[in-house]
Amino acid sequence: SLLLLVNGYGSTPEKDLVPHTALGILLLITAALLAYSIRHSLSHGRLFSTLCLTVSALWCGSGLVYILGGQRVIQPTQLRFAFVPGLAAFILALLIIGIAAVVAKKAVLSLIAVGISLASAHQIAGLSAVGFGLYATAANYFLVCLVCLYFGSGRLLSVITHGKVELPGTGAKKKAELKAEQNQGCNDAVSVSLAMNLLSASVLACPLLGVVPELSVGHVPWLWTAGVFQLGMCILFYRGMDMLAATFYGFTSLFAFAEGYSALLSFYSIRPYSPVPFPVVFSVLFFILALFSTQKDLLEGFYQLFFVAYSIALAVQPQGFFQAGTQGVQAAIFVASACMLLITTFNMASSTKIPTGQSCFKALVGRMQSVTLRAHDKELHTPYLGYSKYADAEVLGHASNVLATFAITATVGSQNPLFVLILPWVVMAGGALELLCGAVAFARGKTFESTVFILYGVMWTVWGLTRYGGLYGETRGLNIAVGIITFLVFNILVTAAALFMNVAWFVYAFTFHLILISFLLDAMGSLPYGYDIGVTIIFGLVSFYFFLAHIFNSTFKSPQIPLGNPIIKLTGAGGGAAVCPHLPARKATSVLQIAIMKNGGICGMPTDTVYVLVAACNRPDAVIKAYVKKQAEDRPMSMWISSVKQLEPVRHLLSPLLLDFMEAAWPSSISMVIPRPWMEIFGLGEAAKHIGTPQSIAIRNPDCSVATHLIGLVGPIAVTSANPTGEADTTHHNQVYAKLGNKVDGVLCDGPSPENIASTVVDCTKIETGQIGFFRVGLIPKSKVLKIFEEVQ
Secondary structure (H helix, E strand, O other): OHHHHHHHHHOOOOOOOOOHHHHHHHHHHHHHHHHHHHHOOOOOOHHHHHHHHHHHHHHHHHHHHHHHHHOOOOOHHHHHHHHHHHHHHHHHHHHHHHHHHHHOOOHHHHHHHHHHHHHHHHHHHHHHOOOOOHHHHHHHHHHHHHHHHHHHHHHHHHHHOOOOOOOOOOOOOOHHHHHHHHOOOOHHHHHHHHHHHHHHHHHHHHHHHOOOOOOOHHHHHHHHHHHHHHHHHHHHHHHOOOHHHHHHHHHHHHHHHHHHHHHHHHHHOOOOEOOOHHHHHHHHHHHHHHHHHOOOOHHHHHHHHHHHHHHHHHHHOOOHHHOHHHHHHHHHHHHHHHHHHHHHHHHHHOOOOOOOOOOHHHHHHHOOOOOEEOOOOOOOOOOOOOOOOOOOOHHHHHHHHHHHHHHOOOOOOOOOHHHEOOHHHHHHHHHHHHHHHHHHHHHOOOHHHHHHHHHHHHHHHHHHHHHHOOOOOOOOOHHHHHHHHHHHHHHHHHHHHHOOOOHHHHHHHHHHHHHHHHHHHHHOOOOOOOHHHHHHHHHHHHHHHHHHHHHHHOOEEEOOOOOOOOOOOOOOOOOOOOOOOEEEOOOHHHHHHHHHHHHOOEEEEOOOOOOEEEEEOOOHHHHHHHHHHOOOOOOOEEEEOOOHHHHHHHHHHOOHHHHHHHHHHOOOOEEEEEEOOOHHHHOOHHHHHHEOOOOEEEEEOOOOHHHHHHHHHHOOEEEEEOOOOOOOOOOEHHHHHHHHHHHOOEEEEOOEOOOOOOOEEEEOOOHHHOOOEEEEOOOOOHHHHHHHHHHHO
16 A cells, blocks of 8 residues: 555656556565465454455556556556456445445454545546546555554554553454354355456456447456456365355356456457357356355355356357357346345344345255255365365366366367367366366375376366467377377376276276377377267266266265266275274263273374374283384384373382472373383383383373373373374374274274374483473473473472
8 A cells, every 4th residue: 555655646647656567566566465464364354354355356456457557568548448347346345345344343444445445446537537536546545554554553562562452443353253253154255256256247347338448458467366366265165165165266267267368369359259068068067056055045056147147148159258248247247246245244244144045955955855965064074084174176176177178179170279269268177277176185185086186187288288279280290199198198097096996987087088099199180080079078978977976965965976886896904894993082982982902902092182093001912013013113102191190009119309290291292201110010011112212201191081081991001103104193083094004993083183293292301300301392382391390399
């Protein structure tokens, strides 16, 4: 705001104080920092993050337009037509956010939102009439500067004084309030995504209303800003466990990128036409998604139907983005997005909610005896191999393959491929979105699925750019065929692996192999007529089946759309062998059942830090088994107790100061290394050598009710980390069995670890001299441990 304030006051109609290119770069840097800081801070509410991300998008788009203007890509006389559609959308979006801030009684946020909204309005006025609005724009940014200075100073003062001094309206939210907001869903990401839909709709509707002459290169920054921010929000939706919203806004980002691509080509006097099959297929996917989105609320499903109409409009008007019918649908989307943004931000800010039909879908399904709705709890998106903060992305991944496949069914012939709207659908849908889904699948531990999405995403990107980006030209021969042959080899491995998944995955990989063969034949100039279209349609239908199966199966518990059984079944861990008991850790009956350790079993267990592998000390055979099976020959085990009372038999052998220190510091994430001459009394026998070193042993009383309950039942336990030596710590119960297989006899399941940091290890071997040391500073800081010790002394 200060940058725009100084530029506004210092510029004249004849000359700008800050050159357009420099101003654009500075705005881009500011926008990136603002977006990054907001998404990595816990000291803000949802309305604040909505405002900041929206402003970040405004400055990102404005910065890119300024850069194009500075580089003379946009002529000075055309700058007004480039700015107006984007600024108009943000004026309305920020005004709505300002109204929501008034409802929420957040004066600071309201002043910032309304101030930037008015500044943008005056900027449009200044562009329309030279010299008018320049100082008014600067005055509004001056107001924003003062409010932000007040807010920032108040927050800084609060931090310095540890909350003792707070200026009115600047107090940080308490952690409990923030957690309550986080549990309400991804309303901030929804609001920002709706603002981006508003932005792209404004750009497309302005030519229809006569605000700008036509869609041009000056509109590309706004459209691609909308696409990039929607992809960012897509990731946030996956982190917020909202698979349907992530899929929808992933779809809408494709429209933004395609619209921007068409606007870019207009710079070269090219107006690409859109082949019919793709938008028809897109409308079907949108309709199915809208149908299933009604389970959140009816209003959401109704809103998504506008994009079904938009897809149909593209199908009936070949040069859709430039024609009045399609632009008219975007004008309707503009109005619908504004209404949705108002309702979403109001419901986010107010305790009084505008009804959106949230429970209608559940009530309707409840009357049907043939179907059972799946409960949307934390187990719905349980990761396969460890802790993941993301929902399942397979719905969007398979939909991306459907879109990319039907996009290339269009016939280009001998004409320039840029005249046919294929490139953005293949590269963005099959490439960018599928790579995003592959990354999410990898984070969830779905190794096979992530491999498929990433491999196919790279293939769609390379082939799209080569074949439909003008890089292919008339080139045919071995130089292009070599790369495709490499992908064929990789996909042979994928197809072989699919044999162990299920029938559907095998058909999926095999049909994509047929597509790769069509690419190879095309590169060699030997493609039979119709072969490529036939195999792409087959793969598209298979991908559509996967899309439908995953969206249906994630919504309904029964019935389920089948994917088939593995064609080849493995034996052993993970291949159909009996899996050891996986029991919910929060149930007392589960802990009783896992007390099989008394009989020589070993189990995985949650703690106050990461998951561990444990064995009862009074069963030496179990301790040896845990030590050997964990392959921990160079890593001694530690001993855990449920209270200091369990050390009563050896109390006379321990220092009184050490005992007092234990009483004061435990239960906690503090491990104490103490001398070990007393170990044999716990019945360890030969297994004693595996716990600690010949001189010392690490002992701990964990701050975890599950662990202490189990130790209370079986006695002191020998503990080691639940992962093979050299691997990362185990942070989810699914990892225990995945890493150690049938080497464990049971797992207590409690989801992701509360902390991913190990315990603090304190050296108490010389405690009698009044000194303690530290082998490792972990979850408990060194200062806190020293403070406890000083108090005990």
